[in-house]
Amino acid sequence: MTQRLATIVVDGGTAAALVDGDAVSLLGYRDAGDALRSAPIDRLDQARTGDERSISDVVFAPVVPNPSKIVCVGLNYRDHVLEMGRELPAAPTCFAKFSAALIGATDNIEIPPVEVSDAVDWEVELCVVIGSPVRNATAAEAIASIAGYTIMNDISMRDWQTRTIQFLAGKTWEHCTPVGPGIVPVSELGDGSGLAVSCDVNGVNKQASNTDELVFNAVDLVQDLSKVFTLEPGDLIATGTPGGVGAGRDPKEFLKNGDVVTTTIEGIGTLRNTCVQTSI
Amino acid sequence: MTQRLATIVVDGGTAAALVDGDAVSLLGYRDAGDALRSAPIDRLDQARTGDERSISDVVFAPVVPNPSKIVCVGLNYRDHVLEMGRELPAAPTCFAKFSAALIGATDNIEIPPVEVSDAVDWEVELCVVIGSPVRNATAAEAIASIAGYTIMNDISMRDWQTRTIQFLAGKTWEHCTPVGPGIVPVSELGDGSGLAVSCDVNGVNKQASNTDELVFNAVDLVQDLSKVFTLEPGDLIATGTPGGVGAGRDPKEFLKNGDVVTTTIEGIGTLRNTCVQTSI
Numbered sequence: 159m160t161q162r163l164a165t166i167v168v169d170g171g172t173a174a175a176l177v178d179g180d181a182v183s184l185l186g187y188r189d190a191g192d193a194l195r196s197a198p199i200d201r202l203d204q205a206r207t208g209d210e211r212s213i214s215d216v217v218f219a220p221v222v223p224n225p226s227k228i229v230c231v232g233l234n235y236r237d238h239v240l241e242m243g244r245e246l247p248a249a250p251t252c253f254a255k256f257s258a259a260l261i262g263a264t265d266n267i268e269i270p271p272v273e274v275s276d277a278v279d280w281e282v283e284l285c286v287v288i289g290s291p292v293r294n295a296t297a298a299e300a301i302a303s304i305a306g307y308t309i310m311n312d313i314s315m316r317d318w319q320t321r322t323i324q325f326l327a328g329k330t331w332e333h334c335t336p337v338g339p340g341i342v343p344v345s346e347l348g349d350g351s352g353l354a355v356s357c358d359v360n361g362v363n364k365q366a367s368n369t370d371e372l373v374f375n376a377v378d379l380v381q382d383l384s385k386v387f388t389l390e391p392g393d394l395i396a397t398g399t400p401g402g403v404g405a406g407r408d409p410k411e412f413l414k415n416g417d418v419v420t421t422t423i424e425g426i427g428t429l430r431n432t433c434v435q436t437s438i
Numbered sequence: 439m440t441q442r443l444a445t446i447v448v449d450g451g452t453a454a455a456l457v458d459g460d461a462v463s464l465l466g467y468r469d470a471g472d473a474l475r476s477a478p479i480d481r482l483d484q485a486r487t488g489d490e491r492s493i494s495d496v497v498f499a500p501v502v503p504n505p506s507k508i509v510c511v512g513l514n515y516r517d518h519v520l521e522m523g524r525e526l527p528a529a530p531t532c533f534a535k536f537s538a539a540l541i542g543a544t545d546n547i548e549i550p551p552v553e554v555s556d557a558v559d560w561e562v563e564l565c566v567v568i569g570s571p572v573r574n575a576t577a578a579e580a581i582a583s584i585a586g587y588t589i590m591n592d593i594s595m596r597d598w599q600t601r602t603i604q605f606l607a608g609k610t611w612e613h614c615t616p617v618g619p620g621i622v623p624v625s626e627l628g629d630g631s632g633l634a635v636s637c638d639v640n641g642v643n644k645q646a647s648n649t650d651e652l653v654f655n656a657v658d659l660v661q662d663l664s665k666v667f668t669l670e671p672g673d674l675i676a677t678g679t680p681g682g683v684g685a686g687r688d689p690k691e692f693l694k695n696g697d698v699v700t701t702t703i704e705g706i707g708t709l710r711n712t713c714v715q716t717s718i
Binding site: 226227229232247248249250251252253254256257258259270274293294318321322323324325326327330331332383385386387388390437438 | 509512550606607666667
């Protein structure tokens, strides 16, 4: 198993770190995005500061706390699209999320009071992390631009998402989107195919699929989006979610205060986040 | 006329500046966003560096080059909604733009080759600039959080905007969205109502309306969006565009290499940008 690049909470802010099993080595960068803007993911050993910690003593921050772009993709799992009776899309359905939405791998999901939203839903997603700038990428340039992969749960306020034809307002609620715990290098996961993805709520499985079902995989998405803009180091592309979300169930199920959401991707790890209702 | 807060190009980057008629006074901040994060817009005089220039000698950068959030609003002019036979919306239609899209008030709009997009369109928009952090704002808190107003032309690749149900891919093309030239303080423009807005292409008027026609005005939008997240200093809210866009004409009209787009809002100023076809 190769090392993972993470961002951990330290006094006064955050630090990038390499995680190897239980060992956490701090790097001389503010966070994983800062590290990726400075050096390739497989050349970060030289930036070790000598500050070594045990994984049980660290708290993970959002793995890239402040990406220049967070793109999320909808309707991108073949099994889910077909079970809904829809046709496979010809282009990826892309929308944005702001970095203020991001939280760490074990942080609380700060859900709003029920009178503000009573339709908070889960979405396990494989998340691509860009490692080097790329524009109008070929397939080879696309894979070369990817640093690695992490996990995002694209927590969605369905009532806000569907109040108009544009999803943004339901997709970027502050302090609601866990991302992490670490970035697994592309050298280990290739194009990110063949990975089991799942989401449990209070220990009950709700979503279970495999990234083989992606209509547009990591390489396709980098090629497509890099026509529109330059993808930069630390940019995140959340590749979409399979079936099993709360809004698709009969009866519908949504997250409430105290619920524990466990989001797992094979070969990457697990996010474990508790929903805590907060005032806004 | 009060001073406007701008961002100008200097050796090695950008600097915030106060513009008073033809006089430009540089401030000790990297850009207008940096300035707004440091002091209220009406307290920036004390940050003058003594570097004074003439407006004919300066080039404007995107007025906030790197906002933490750029929110755009669709379907927000009453006259345009009604002429399209639609009902007035109950909530604002919000989508995002990434800061890599932004250009300065006289920069070239870098349109893609026609085989990539042949549907590049114009959209004059009054743009709210946030001055102080605000969450879940009352109307009074909303107006108090606004630093002022600037102009955005939300240049849109209609073919990319409508390829799926989400607008993002057509709304955030790199180096295509002029914003500026300066920020006119809220003390001068109030809630931004009563301002004539217009867009000309090659000297021919295409859009002409007034911000009195906004369905959701600046205060409404700050109140709404601040439920979802904290609006931060330098954040931009583009309030939508009136009728007269190229896609709504018969026959449709789109921008091509060499076209000059002139975007004007009463009391704020003018953006003047030339379309230059570039490879991507």
